Amino acid sequence: MSLEEFKNRNVGQQTYKMVQSDPTPKTGKEQFEQVVRRAFKGELFVGLYVTLREMINALFRGEMHTIKYPFEKLPISPRYRAIHDMLRLLESGHYRCIGCGLCEKICISNCIKMDTRYDENQRKEVSEYTINFGRCIFCGYCAEVCPELAIVHGARYETASEQRASFSLFEDMLTPIDALKLQQEYDGFGAISPNADQNIKKTPLAY
Amino acid sequence: MSNDITMKIDGIECVAAEGEYILNVARANNIFIPAICYLTRCSPTLACRICLVEADGKRVYSCNTKVKEGMEVTVTNQEILEERRAIMEVYDVNHPLQCGVCDQSGECELQNYTLEIGVDSQTYSIPDTKREAANWSSVLHYDPGLCIVCERCVTVCKDMIGDSALKTGPRGGEGINKDAKDTMPKDAYAMWNKLQKSVIVPSNGTGETNCSDCGECIAVCPVGALVSRDFVYQSNAWELKRVPATCAHCSSGCQIYYETKHTSIGDTSEKIYRVTNEWNYVSLCGAGRFGYDFENRAEGKNKEAFDKAVEALQKADSIRFNSVITNEEALMLQTLKEKFGTKLVNPDAFAFQKFLKAYSRSSGKTLYGSDFKEIMKSDFVISVGCALHNDNPNARYAFNNIQKMNKGAGLYFHPVADPLIASLGKSVECFTHKPGLEEAALYLVLDLFAKRERLPQDTIDYLDSFHSKITKTVQEKVMEDVTETVTDAKTGESKEVTKKVPKTIEKEIVVDENRLALLLGGKGDFAETFQDMMKKKERFSLIIGEDLYFHTKAENLAALVALIESSCDIEIVMVPPKTNSLGVALICDLDESAEGYCVGYNEKGDFRLSALGDGDLDMPAMNQQEGTLTNMNKRVLPTNAALEYNGYELNDMMVALEIGKHLTIDWTPMLAGKRGFKKANFDELPNGYTNSGVENRGYALENISTHAEAIQLQKFDESIALEGEIAYRCNPQRQFNDFSDKAHQIFEEYGLYASTAKAESLGGKVEVDFGSSKMIFEVISDDSIEGEIVRVPDFKSEKDIYTLFGEDRYKNVIIRKV
Amino acid sequence: MEAAVLPEVTSAGVIIKAIIILAVIAAIAGFGTFIERKVLAFMQRRLGPMHVGPYGILQLVADGIKLFTKEDIVPQHSNKIIFKIAPVITAATAFIALASVPVFPDFTIPQWVPLLGGVFVPSIAADINIGILFVLGMMAAGLYGPLLAGMAQANKWGIIGSARTAIQFLSYEVVTGLSILAPIMLVGSLSLVDFNTYQTGGLTSWILWQQPVAFVLFLIAGFAETNRTPFDLLEHEAEIISGYATEYSGLRWGLFFIGEYANMVTVSILAAVVFMGGYNDLGFLPGWLMIILKIAFVFFFMLWVRASWPHIRPDQLMWLCWKVLMPIAVINVVITGLFMMV
Structure with a gap:
């Protein structure tokens, strides 16, 4: 069924197939x-x-x-929006978040907060970052707005916990440094489009 | 007054004062002309060139082209658009793409104009130059990587503040490709050429600025290059809530915004992150900009302490307070006085009140005639008895602005020499006179400016008595024709050649010697200098300072001021000594001294109400309460609560005493009964500026005519001039009261301030004997003063400096090394 | 029709047999739940219980522990005595019915077993000559369990459940009786041992082939008697929560459960003995294996049907019983009679 047909809500206009039942x-x-x-x-x-x-x-x-959950798990679609992940730079292992605050701004349920500071290397450091998962509606705007592809929705859907706080701190969401090799680029909400290269104008770098 | 003319911008008819710049006219008429480097009250810099417009068919820069009758201005055409786009592209060359972390992001003019002009691709490129971020002072942080060298910081520091602490320096960048000159729009090329060569550096040649740390450069910076050290990477601009308020540190009453946000993830209580201002129309000082975290974090309502406080107010014989209170609170205290007969003691406002009363007896008006907004239009300014550097930053900005913008001249009468004031302009004459001779200074002003026909005869006679004609031998250079015979060596021919040769001759002239000027420490050639200073001057103004209110002969001085105002074409402003001294002086009937059981409000007392958190009952600090303040421009200005306050306020006590109102701001319309105040509801008071710079804040006090008595002048008494070791009650810059002291970004210490030479001779620690009592001070060397007089700050109320100095600001002391 | 001479049936043998029946059938009832869940799961391409024990075999133990340890709840306004007795009636009647059914072949306990050595254990605990009648009677009496349970619990779903019990069980008693009448006429005895003996002649001697209509009718009625899909209207979750068992929990509900599965076993045994050759050897297959296979098949068939077919409505149930099944059964009896006369 095409989208147009799907959106046609004029009941009675469609070509329904009637079930032929005996008289x-x-x-x-x-x-x-x-x-x-x-x-x-x-x-x-x-x-x-x-x-x-x-x-x-x-x-x-x-x-x-039958999938023998929790021993077996199905792969999750990249469009699934589960608990957020904070990714690291593959080269240096440093976290990608630059503390720009766009996720904080765009968050429609106002659940993201961050503290930043001027660190010893003259960089902006995210000293604390938290998402209130009691409020989060998993809309994915934060992942979409993130300029550094730092905050993404991971595949962690098992979110039962004694405390919501177990998920909500920066360290909880950040890829563990020893699992850096396993970190995968996220291709769901907020990922760069496959043809992103064609959509930008290039600036001369003549030197 | 210049005449109004009519002209057209983009077909819209505009009426403007002649001599106004096109850009300002456009802004006043809500027409948008892009401009980066121009600051409304400063001289055009012509760094950005983006304000290019077409006036009568010619391309001109709207920031420095004056309007003419019938002028027709086109803001944009194709050529100008291309030029502007090229300029913006050049600004974007190598500008770090770090908007994500930049503190200015969201309020950045580079961002705004890049989007406004629609720069979506880049044509130009050049190798970047490595530029390291640096801290210029205890508050300034400069990242030259982000700097677009618009020079607004340089301009505002020179034209407005007067410190001239910044200049452009070499950048060391690569030269632009020669071909660019032919291929690029020419203004963009010129701008780029300059940009590629320069960067901002402290003008004293070191890595650190030696300035008053006002932070105005931070305010005007269009990009994130200049940021307060404390604010770097603390918060994005859009997260901050702006609370319009009035600065409560000095009597300028500057418009400010407290910008607040939750403290941290863990602590959700509001915190002030920074203070911003409408920098096109108002300039802040360091205290206003950085001294914001003086709030009183009261734990909660302490009922027990409150009951004691109410009891104390009831039985109090006197209430001591200072002028860092709102008009509403002053009115409440006055109501207490009316009900219980309590004495109200406030030394600074009392002196000012006395002075104002004496002034109005002689002048027939309750208030001085002018304000700082007006005197900034004058081109000759005189300051008497005001430590411009310290007493009131806005008075100093005005003094400076007159020199820089109006090609003005200035006379500065003060016993403490200040090298900065002398450096503000070429035609500034400083008189470093002996303390006590302020009367002589005012007589000199009378002598210099008064229209003789308006003066009483005895005054004229008195003034004339100081003049004497003396014969003086002066050396003069004249050109003399000298004829000599020259013999040509080759031909042997002789020729007569006539040459002009300078020659110094001695000449006797009759000069008018003014003994007043000499007495005040003027130079012998003052009369001539004055002649030069007076050239092309049209408007005159006089700033009266605190020295005159705290003066043995304050009443005579007030009469003299009134006489100057009536007999000379001089506009007069007075600088109230403390934040709301004017308001308190108008609202309260003050008493000279405290007696009996005394309640102190932010001051010493048997029972202390304190907004500093150290009293018997907590009170809200100025950033935690609503109310109005009366500033030196005679305006009643609203201020709002930026931070939460959990404790009791004065009105609660009034309610307990059954003379209170529902809210503190319900007292605002009640002010109407007092001199000059209007019946206005707090919530209806505006607090902002219009595009044309009209101050639309609160309301102006009415200057009421009163019965004027005949002016009775006394001759000045030379004998009251102080000699020997003298202490001067004066705060360091950026310090005004306990509240500025409490702020973490105000580093000026409490101590004995002395000039560098004096400090060296005094050593580290001294005991100052005031006669009645002795105090021990750390000596602080201050290169902003010269001479022997030492300064004793009064910003700590616990030190009770007012009592030490009594009715004077200068006092003979004995200083001993400890 | 006397079979080979059998040793004497002693009371010890009967008691042993009774204990065996009780233990084995109760265990089978429990095991039946496991089998049912597994079969249903497989037919829906699922695995079923897998975690307790190998392939989830110990799930029934876990369920048993759960049932035994659950709180015993008796509703406030129920008739407490009847509420407590009702499950016992269901379970008891189910097991009593099994007394006259040959469950396993007879055997003699070996001599070396202390005390009980040499005791003969009969295949039927009580080989009464009206075995079938007794079984049908006891199963009919089992009606009181759900009926009383539903009425005692002061719950409207229970009331509806018990009403349905009454009509369904009573109606289908008729069909069961009539359908089994034809084989009885052929065999000429009500003893199930005689039925078994009648069919000793191999596969072809099964009554199934002589009485296919009776077999089908008996199966249908058996489904209704045992409250199985498509006739599980007594506790149809979608309509009446859990019918007569709504207020029951824990062990009391477990008794209903055991009763139901015991009934299923009874019906399976009856079908196997009456129509499918009983415990006679078939070729090389020994009789005890054959009977187990047959019982297992009928039991499996019940589960299979549950996985495949939907419920029917109560009115359709009645319609089917009185307008279709009963006439056919009567006709079948008449035709059988005619054949026997001819």
């Missing part, structure tokens, strides 16, 4: 005929066959659909 029997004879017809049509056995077939397929042909 309701009126006389006793008709009722009797219907019973006989249905009784001997074998539909009941078709049902039995289907379930048996599925069982055999599942047991012997590897069509078992």
Whole structure:
């Protein structure tokens, strides 16, 4: 179904397919005929066959659909917006966040707060960063607005915890430094578009 | 007054004063002309060249082209747009792409104009030069990487502040490709050429500025190059809430915004991160800009202490307070006096009140005639009895601005020599007279400026008695024709050649010697200098300072001021000694001295109400309360609460005494009963400036005519002049009261301030014997003063300096080394 | 129709048999729940219980522990005595019915076993000559369990559940009785041992082939009697929460559960013995294995049906019973009679 058709809400205009059901029997004879017809049509056995077939397929042909969560997990779509991750620069291992405050500004539920300071290397350092997950609606704007691809929505959807605070500090969201090798670029909300290169004008660097 | 003319900008008819710049006219009429380097009250810098417009078919810079009758200005055309775009592109060359962390991001003019002009690609390039960030002083942080060398900081420091602490220095950048001259728009090329060569440096040649740390350069910086050291990377501009307020440190009552945000993630209470101002129309001093965190963080309502306070107010025989209070609070104290007969003691306002009363007896007006806004239009300014450097920064800015912008002249009468004042302009004459001779100074002003026909005869006679004709031998250079015979060596021919040769001859002339000028320490050739100073001068003004209020013969001085105002074409302003001294003087009936049980409000007392957090009951500090302040421009200005306050305020006590109102600001319309105040509700008071720079803040006090008595002048008494070791009650710059002292970015210490030479002779620590008592001070060397007089600051109320000095500002002391 | 001479049935043997039935069937009932969950899961391409024990086999232990340790709740306004008795009725009748059903082949306890050595354990605890009648009677009496439970618990879902119990069980008793009447007529005995003996002649001698209609009717009625899908209207979750068992929890609810599964086993055994050749050897397959296989198949069939078919409505249930099944059963009996006369 195309989007236009999907959005057409003029009920009755669509080309619905009507289910052809038998006419309701009126006389006793008709009722009797219907019973006989249905009784001997074998539909009941078709049902039995289907379930048996599925069982055999599942047991012997590897069509078992169960994922043994939490031992097995399905890959999460990049569009899924789970608890945020803070990424690091692959080269230096330094966190990417520069403390620009855009996520803080754009956050529509006002749940992001950060403290910054002037550090010893004359850089802006994020001294503290927190997301109030009691308020966060996981809209993904922060990931979208982030100029450094630093804050992203990770794949961590198991968010049960004794305290919400267990997720909300900078260190909790930051890629652990020893897991830097495992850090992956995020291709969901806020990721650079595949044709980003074509969309920018280049500035001369004649030296 | 210049005549009004009519001209057109982009077809819109504008009426403007003749001699006004096109840019200012456009701004006043809400027409947008882009401009980066121009500051409204300063001279055009012509660094950015982006304010290019077409006037009567010619390309001109709107910031330095004066309007003419019938002029037609086009703000944009294709050529100008291209020029502007090229300029913005050049500004963006190598400008670090660090808007993400830059403190100015969001209020950055480079960002704004880049977007406004629509720079979406870059044509130019040049190798970048490494420039290191540096701290210029205890408050200034400069990142030359971000600097676009618009020179606004240099301009404001020179034209407004007077420190001239900054200049442009060499950048060491690579030269622009020669071809660029032909391929680029020419203004953009010229701008780039200059930009590539310069960077801002402290003008004293060192890495640190030696200035008053006012931070005005930070305010005017369009980009993030100049930031306060304390604010670097602390907060984005858009996170801060701006609370319009009035600075409460001195009597200037400058418009400020307290910019607040939660303290940190852990602490959600509001904190002031910085103070900003409408820098096109008002300039702050260091105390105003950096002395903001003086709030009183009261834990909560201490009912027990409150009950004691109410009881204390009831039984108090007197209340001591200072002028760092709002008009509303002053009115409450006055109400207390009316109800309980409590004596109100406030030394600074009392002296000023007495002076004002004496002045109005002689002048027939409750208030002095002019204000600082007006005197900034004058071109000859005189200051008597005011330590311009310290007493009131805005008075000093005005004095400086007159020199710089109006090609003005100035006379500065003060016993403490200040090298800075002398450096403000070429035609500034400083009279370093003996303390006590302020009357002589005013007589000299009368002598110099008074229209004789307006003076009473005895005064004329008195003035004439100082003049004497003396014969003086002067050396004069004249050109003399000398004819000599020259013999040519080759031909042997002789020729007569006539040459002009300078020759010094001695000449006897009759000069008018003014003994007053000499008495005040003027140079012998003052009369001539004065002749030069008076050239092309049209408007005259006189600044009266605190020395005159604290003077043995204050009443005579007040009468003299009134006489000057009536007999000379001089506009007069007075500098109230403390923040709201004028308001307190108008509202309260003050008493000379305290007696009996005394309640101190931010002052010493048997029971202390204190906004400093060290009293028996906490009170809100100025950034925690609403109310109005009366400033030296005779305006009643609203100020708002920037921070939360949890404790009790004065009105709560008034409520407990059953003479209170629902809210403190309910007292604002009640002020109407007092001299000059209007019946205005607090919430209706505006606090801002219009585009044309009209001060639309609060309301102006009415100057009411009163019955004038005949002016009775006394001759001045030379004998009251002080000799020997003298202490002067005067605060260091950026320090005004306990509150500025409490702020963490104000570093000026409490101590005995002395000139460098004097400090050397005094050593590290001294005991000062005031006669009645002795105090021990650290000696602080201050290169902004010269001479022998030492300064004793009064900003710490606990030191009770007013009592030591009594009714004078100068006092003979004995200084002993400790 | 006397079979081979059997050792004498002693009371010790009967008691041992009773204990075996009680223990084994109760265990099978529990195991049945596990099997049911597994089979349903497989048919839906799921794994079913997997975590407790290998392949989740100990899930039934876990469930048992859960049921035994749960708080025993008796609703405030219920008739407490009846509320407490009702589950016992269901479980008891289910097990009593099994007394006259041959559950395993008979055997003699080996001599070396102390005390009980040499005791003969019969295949049927009580080989009464009206075995089938007794089984049907006891299963009919099992109706009182859900009926009383629903009425005692002061809950409207319970009331509806018990009403449905009454109509459903009573109606289908008729079909069960009539459908089994034809085989009884063929065998000429009400003893299940006689049924078994009747079918000793291999696969072809199964009554199933002579009475297919009766077999189908018996199965359908058996589903209804045991409250299985598509006739599980008594505790149909989507309509009446849990019907008569709404207020029950813990062990009391567990008794209903055991009763239901015991009934399923009973019906399976009946179907196997009456129609499918009983515990006779089939070729090389010994009789005890055959009976187990047959019972298991019928049991599996019940689960299979549950996975495949939807519920029907109560009115359809009644319609089916009185207008379809009962007439067919009567006709079947008549035709059988005619054949026997001819």
